[in-house]
Amino acid sequence: NAGVTQTPKFQVLKTGQSMTLQCAQDMNHEYMSWYRQDPGMGLRLIHYSVGAGITDQGEVPNGYNVSRSTTEDFPLRLLSAAPSQTSVYFCASRSVREGQETQYFGPGTRLLVL
């Protein structure tokens, strides 16, 4: 299994541009989520999904949209990028198996908004 993959690894945007951060997992996990991590901070939850066609907002959803058309993919869209969205973005999927819950994180996308 490739686990959780994210593309791109790095991205530079100008204020007002839009883009989509891609996330895919091949573990057939129903639950997926997006976090952002600012320098020296913990992870803050942006959006999450409990299955295809179902999404919900996390702690910091403003400025981001998500959709979940398949179990495997969970893209994060920035409609009009702002400098405050400069951050590292992590996608995760979760398994609950044999009495243990585990989140698997992707390698992250580093986004700079100028």
Add this chain to the structure above:
Amino acid sequence: LAKTTQPISMDSYEGQEVNITCSHNNIATNDYITWYQQFPSQGPRFIIQGYKTKVTNEVASLFIPADRKSSTLSLPRVSLSDTAVYYCLVGVRGADGLTFGKGTHLIIQP
């Protein structure tokens, strides 16, 4: 969701045992305690999860007292490569929208 409190940072030396304590005074009956580790420029990685008493795996041990209002992650004989941020999470297993706090930045020195 139960609020957690951890030390912001800790220092130790190679070969020592390190214990990181997390306070969660308002933990609910169905909540589990989970610890993650994050290296620089990487996503967090699951370490251990428990409900009560003691859980041990090949990486760490998790000690949870009877009142469950705190928990302690124990890392035996740490090495330089254990330098990382450690996060304590508390929530119902399978709950939606679990959040991470700022974690504990553990620095291991030679």
